[in-house]
Amino acid sequence: MTEAAKKDDPYGLREGEVAVALPQDFDASLYYIGRIRTPWRRREECPKNAHEADAECTVELDPRWADGLKGLETATHVIVLYWMDKARRDLMLQAPRHYAEPRGTFALRSPARPNPIALAVARLVRIDGNRLTVVGIDCLDGTPLLDIKPYFASTDAVPDAVVGWHAERKR
Numbered sequence: 001m002t003e004a005a006k007k008d009d010p011y012g013l014r015e016g017e018v019a020v021a022l023p024q025d026f027d028a029s030l031y032y033i034g035r036i037r038t039p040w041r042r043r044e045e046c047p048k049n050a051h052e053a054d055a056e057c058t059v060e061l062d063p064r065w066a067d068g069l070k071g072l073e074t075a076t077h078v079i080v081l082y083w084m085d086k087a088r089r090d091l092m093l094q095a096p097r098h099y100a101e102p103r104g105t106f107a108l109r110s111p112a113r114p115n116p117i118a119l120a121v122a123r124l125v126r127i128d129g130n131r132l133t134v135v136g137i138d139c140l141d142g143t144p145l146l147d148i149k150p151y152f153a154s155t156d157a158v159p160d161a162v163v164g165w166h167a168e169r170k171r
């Protein structure tokens with residue numbers, strides 16, 4: 001790959017980024033329980049985060065698990081966990097394009113992480129059988145689904161929470 005092509009490679013290393021050697025073995029296995037259908041085919045087209053996402057998306061649960069949705073139709077919002085299958089897993093310092101300096105993976109919401117699990121608190125529009133229509137998802141079409149949970153404002157919301165480096169950046 002030429003230097004110019006490396007610069008444009010969304011999965012390549014940027015200046016200041018650091019990768020580590022991954023462990024040889026996995027500690028656990030998991031089931032993909034469905035797929036998420038979104039309008040976005042390329043990473044650059046995706047909303048940067050779930051808050052910016054206003055398109056209706058479909059969470060397609062494998063029919064095997066559909067009984068597990070019983071009662072969820074009463075929720076206004078759901079926590080959706082998904083597997084960022086196109087992300088690299090070895091980055092420990094990252095320099096996202098829209099931030100000036102590199103930061104640690106665990107200080108960021110980047111999809112690149114040892115276990116590329118993403119989360120969104122999405123508005124539940126409706127449930128039809130094994131399909132949930134939601135607003136507030138920021139992944140590529142076909143992204144594997146890991147879990148769905150009801151969002152409880154009473155226990156999950158922390159209205160005064162702050163991420164210092166991000167708050168300072170906006171000042």
Ligand SMILES: C[S@@+](CC[C@H](N)C(=O)[O-])C[C@H]1O[C@@H](n2cnc3c(N)ncnc32)[C@H](O)[C@@H]1O
Nearest residue numbers: 046047048084085086087109111118119139140
């Ligand atoms: C910054 S992450 C945030 C993910 C999630 N809302 C979170 O906070 O955990 C969202 C970005 O991940 C990228 N992305 C989306 N789907 C992906 C996939 N299947 N594999 C790798 N990267 C993906 C897109 O660039 C998207 O803008």
